[in-house]
Amino acid sequence: MDLREEYTQLTDEQLVKRYQDGDQAVLNFICEKYKPLVLKNSKKYFLVGGENEDLIQEGMIGLFGAIGDYDTSSDVTFFHFAQLCIDRQMIKAIEASNRKKHSPLNAYISLYDEDGTELEEPASIADDPAEIIIEAEENLGLIDRLKAVLSPMELQVFELYMQDLDYKEIAARLGKAPKNIDNTLTRIKIKAKSI
Structure with a gap:
C-alpha cells in the first residue's frame, strides 16, 4: 500500500x-x-x-x-x-x-506649522481637502457598485485595468486575445456609464 x-x-x-x-x-x-x-x-x-x-x-x-x-x-x-x-x-x-481605503485620512498633510501658524498652501493640495476625501469615498462607492454588476471575467479585467495595465498587457496576463480584452473593457465602460 x-x-x-x-x-x-x-x-x-x-x-x-x-x-x-x-x-x-x-x-x-x-x-x-x-x-x-x-x-x-x-x-x-x-x-x-x-x-x-x-x-x-x-x-x-x-x-x-x-x-x-x-x-x-x-x-x-x-x-x-x-x-x-x-x-x-x-x-x-x-x-x-x-x-x-482610509489611507487619505491617515496620510494627511498639515496646513499648519509646528507653532500653529498657517502655512502657504502647497501647489499639490486642492482648495478643500475635505472635498478630496468626499470625492474619494464617492469613487469607492461607484467602484463597488460597478463591481457588483460585472461578470467574473469583466471583474478580472477591471482589476488589472485599475492597476494601470493596458488591454495588451491584460491579455498577456490572462492568456486571452487582445481583441477579447478590448471588447470586455468596452462592456465595462458601458456598465460604468449606466451607473
Missing part, C-alpha cells in the same frame, strides 16, 4: 497528528483534501482591491495554521477547527484591505 492509500484510511485528526509527529509528506495530502473547503469559503467574501486568488491564498495560510495548531486531544473536529481558521484568515485579510 502506498502512502496516499494509507492516508485515505486515516481520519483527519489522525492525519494532523502524523504531521505534528514529523510526517512531512502528509501535509500535501491534507492541503489537497481541504482545498475545496478553502475555495468554497473564498466565494463568501470579497477583497477590496484584490482577487479571489488572494483570498484563496489567505485561506490556505489559515489551513496551514490550523494543521500546526490543532490540539489532537480536543473534542472539536479538525474540520470545524480548520474551517474557523480559514475564515478568520480571510476576514483578517479583508479587514486589512478595508483599512487601506
